[in-house]
Amino acid sequence: MGFFLNKSDAANDQNLKEAYFTASQGQLIRARYKSNRTAMFAGWVLTLMILLGFFSEFLSPYEPTMAGRDKKYENGPPQIPKFWDENGVSFRPFIYGTKRERSLKTNFRWVISIDRQDRRYLHFFVEGWEYSYINLDWDLPGEAFDLDVKALTFSTHLFGVDKGGVHLFGTDKSGKDIFSRTLRAIMTSLKCGIMGVLIAFVLALVIGGISGYYGGWIDHILQMITDAIRTVPPLPLFMALAAFLPQEWSAEAVFFVISSILGLIGWPTLARRIRTHLLSERSQDYVLAAQLCGASSNHIIRRHLLPSFTSYIIVDLMITFPYMVRLETALSFIGLGLIDPVSSLGSMMQNVSKADVLLNYQWYFIPVIFFIVFVLAFVFVGDGLRDAADPYSQIKK
Amino acid sequence: MSILTMVIVSFIVFSLMELVPGNCAERYIAFKNTQGQNITVEDIRAEERRLGLDRPFLIRAFSWMGDVFFKGEFGDSCILRLNINYLLSDKVWISLGISLAALFFSYLVAIPIGIYSAVSRNPIANNSVRFISYLGLALPSFLLALMIMLTTTVLFGESMSGLFSKEYRDAAWSYAKFMDFMSRAWLPVFILGWAATAFALQTVRALMLDEIGKLYVTAASARGISGRKLLWRYPAKHSLGPVINSLGFDLNRIFNDLPVVALIMTLTEMGALLIDALAFSNDQQLAGAILVVLTATIVFMNFVTDIILALMDPRVRQGLMG
Numbered sequence: 001m002g003f004f005l006n007k008s009d010a011a012n013d014q015n016l017k018e019a020y021f022t023a024s025q026g027q028l029i030r031a032r033y034k035s036n037r038t039a040m041f042a043g044w045v046l047t048l049m050i051l052l053g054f055f056s057e058f059l060s061p062y063e064p065t066m067a068g069r070d071k072k073y074e075n076g077p078p079q080i081p082k083f084w085d086e087n088g089v090s091f092r093p094f095i096y097g098t099k100r101e102r103s104l105k106t107n108f109r110w111v112i113s114i115d116r117q118d119r120r121y122l123h124f125f126v127e128g129w130e131y132s133y134i135n136l137d138w139d140l141p142g143e144a145f146d147l148d149v150k151a152l153t154f155s156t157h158l159f160g161v162d163k164g165g166v167h168l169f170g171t172d173k174s175g176k177d178i179f180s181r182t183l184r185a186i187m188t189s190l191k192c193g194i195m196g197v198l199i200a201f202v203l204a205l206v207i208g209g210i211s212g213y214y215g216g217w218i219d220h221i222l223q224m225i226t227d228a229i230r231t232v233p234p235l236p237l238f239m240a241l242a243a244f245l246p247q248e249w250s251a252e253a254v255f256f257v258i259s260s261i262l263g264l265i266g267w268p269t270l271a272r273r274i275r276t277h278l279l280s281e282r283s284q285d286y287v288l289a290a291q292l293c294g295a296s297s298n299h300i301i302r303r304h305l306l307p308s309f310t311s312y313i314i315v316d317l318m319i320t321f322p323y324m325v326r327l328e329t330a331l332s333f334i335g336l337g338l339i340d341p342v343s344s345l346g347s348m349m350q351n352v353s354k355a356d357v358l359l360n361y362q363w364y365f366i367p368v369i370f371f372i373v374f375v376l377a378f379v380f381v382g383d384g385l386r387d388a389a390d391p392y393s394q395i396k397k
Numbered sequence: 398m399s400i401l402t403m404v405i406v407s408f409i410v411f412s413l414m415e416l417v418p419g420n421c422a423e424r425y426i427a428f429k430n431t432q433g434q435n436i437t438v439e440d441i442r443a444e445e446r447r448l449g450l451d452r453p454f455l456i457r458a459f460s461w462m463g464d465v466f467f468k469g470e471f472g473d474s475c476i477l478r479l480n481i482n483y484l485l486s487d488k489v490w491i492s493l494g495i496s497l498a499a500l501f502f503s504y505l506v507a508i509p510i511g512i513y514s515a516v517s518r519n520p521i522a523n524n525s526v527r528f529i530s531y532l533g534l535a536l537p538s539f540l541l542a543l544m545i546m547l548t549t550t551v552l553f554g555e556s557m558s559g560l561f562s563k564e565y566r567d568a569a570w571s572y573a574k575f576m577d578f579m580s581r582a583w584l585p586v587f588i589l590g591w592a593a594t595a596f597a598l599q600t601v602r603a604l605m606l607d608e609i610g611k612l613y614v615t616a617a618s619a620r621g622i623s624g625r626k627l628l629w630r631y632p633a634k635h636s637l638g639p640v641i642n643s644l645g646f647d648l649n650r651i652f653n654d655l656p657v658v659a660l661i662m663t664l665t666e667m668g669a670l671l672i673d674a675l676a677f678s679n680d681q682q683l684a685g686a687i688l689v690v691l692t693a694t695i696v697f698m699n700f701v702t703d704i705i706l707a708l709m710d711p712r713v714r715q716g717l718m719g
Binding site: 224225227228229231232233234235236237239240241322326329330333334349352368371372375376379380 | 401402405406409410413531532534535536537539540543547645649650652653654655656657660671672684685687688691692695696699
């Protein structure tokens with residue numbers, strides 16, 4: 001092809017080549033990632049989800065806990081805002097008012113009816129319940145250590161209605177807004193996953209690092225332990241650990257411990273990979289050079305060995321993340337993890353496990369869809385990153 | 398090596414069991430209390446001595462492990478006051494049967510389809526295989542089980558749950574019971590195999606793609622071998638090595654899903670018993686025993702795959718012989 005190129009194209013080509021050869025590792029990875037369309041799309045979906053989770057309080061009109069429940073709208077179907085109906089067009093989106101009735105006619109069940117004459121208009125940036133982005137409330141033993149800090153407190157929400165309630169995804173059996181709960185659940189899963197991954201990462205780095213750098217009998221013993229932990233099926237082990245949590249602990253404490261357990265179980269695979277990498281990298285010349293210069297082990301590990309595979313570690317973390325989320329979800333699903341007043345994707349999925357729900361309250365499944373999209377997006381991004389970080393991979397066009 | 402792994406694992410499990418607040422003596426005595434006897438702290442201490450719970454932690458750990466390894470004896474469950482071996486006997490075999498069937502099923506599906514999708518240039522087949530394997534990652538098997546359960550309940554009015562029909566539930570094993578079991582067991586087998594299939598599919602496909610471009614394949618086809626014979630004799634043989642190697646971990650994955658699927662489908666086997674022991678009755682002896690059994694199976698599986706690999710691959714054999 002180069003034969004047919006004219007001169008300026010050739011120069012252009014030369015520039016491209018030069019850019020390619022002088023590009024840093026990060027630039028190369030970014031370029032390769034960008035050429036992978038599925039991964040890019042998944043990346044955007046993931047970013048959107050993370051933003052949804054992060055701004056969950058602002059976006060959700062009601063508190064996702066019992067405090068925000070709508071007593072008059074239990075098991076209520078989703079209300080979809082409309083711009084027009086048979087009574088005319090409105091620029092402001094509106095929903096219909098609802099009435100709840102229980103009589104002989106409805107077989108003594110609460111039945112919610114829609115009053116199409118009663119329009120309720122959506123307002124934007126309304127004041128509602130308060131939320132703080134920094135909210136530390138530690139109840140440590142001893143009065144002096146109690147910590148109660150609230151900062152960045154807001155009470156503005158994206159939308160709301162003046163009377164009654166608006167429930168985009170409907171409500172559950174105690175009247176909690178499923179939309180608000182789903183957003184909060186995404187945040188919970190994110191936090192749980194991040195904490196689990198971080199703890200696993202630190203453990204893996206320390207254990208894998210020691211094992212890989214020193215080798216010999218230390219490596220042998222550490223590998224034996226790692227292997228032993230790796231053979232135990234994680235979910236049963238996780239269940240066993242979680243089952244020992246005292247029942248009376250607060251939701252935050254349980255959440256904290258659950259995420260730590262995730263980390264405590266998740267480290268072996270990562271540690272293994274770090275070790276293998278270090279073992280092969282340890283005998284390279286640049287390490288020998290550093291050693292001859294009198295650098296300490298600590299210095300060599302931190303300054304020379306770790307940077308040599310940071311990108312792989314990041315990729316690995318991304319790949320581990322969905323498994324952490326899945327584990328947490330499975331655990332909450334069987335009732336050993338986070339339980340109902342806490343909004344987590346697993347605890348919300350627990351609500352759909354009845355045939356009654358599929359027949360009558362299909363909107364309970366909305367969080368399930370979010371969960372699948374969330375995990376899929378993570379898997380795709382992780383895969384895309386892995387391909388991008390692998391210098392030998394060829395992007396197939 | 399595998400024995401050592403088992404020792405470490407069982408030690409971890411025992412330590413976990415010890416973490417549970419309260420011990421067996423207290424449980425027994427508490428039971429007596431509900432029977433209307435008055436009890437004192439001395440009674441608890443006496444009971445502890447009788448059960449040997451006043452010995453130091455390490456000695457108890459090793460005596461428990463010794464019983465498990467040499468006699469295959471897990472002791473009694475304090476909550477149910479029954480021998481654990483008696484409790485588990487039937488269920489272990491059912492669980493293992495289902496899990497191994499799931500493993501077998503997943504490889505039966507994954508290997509041919511994985512090879513086909515690697516070889517064929519058909520984009521539709523390729524993309525659908527990719528999509529299915531990603532879905533297998535994203536859709537946890539408990540969700541799949543839930544969906545199937547709910548739809549069958551709604552559509553057919555009868556749920557597919559349970560391993561036996563009513564009339565056979567307490568009957569002794571017979572041919573009829575076995576057939577009944579088989580007619581119901583395929584669903585859990587499918588659900589458990591689902592995730593493992595997705596993983597294996599991806600592995601087989603990736604390995605096959607790697608191998609198929611190698612020179613020895615070209616050389617073989619230059620010698621005039623073609624079609625299925627070429628595939629099975631050369632690249633497939635090589636790419637199956639790592640797949641067999643991962644058998645143990647696939648089993649691990651299936652065991653991972655076992656309890657949750659068991660809960661949804663109300664199976665009466667080991668996974669369900671584990672959940673029961675952990676979530677509802679805090680029965681640490683039973684839970685510990687189940688964990689050990691599960692892990693032992695995986696370790697055994699790893700051992701077997703090592704042998705299979707050595708038989709299949711002369712390079713590995715040579716490495717083992719030294």
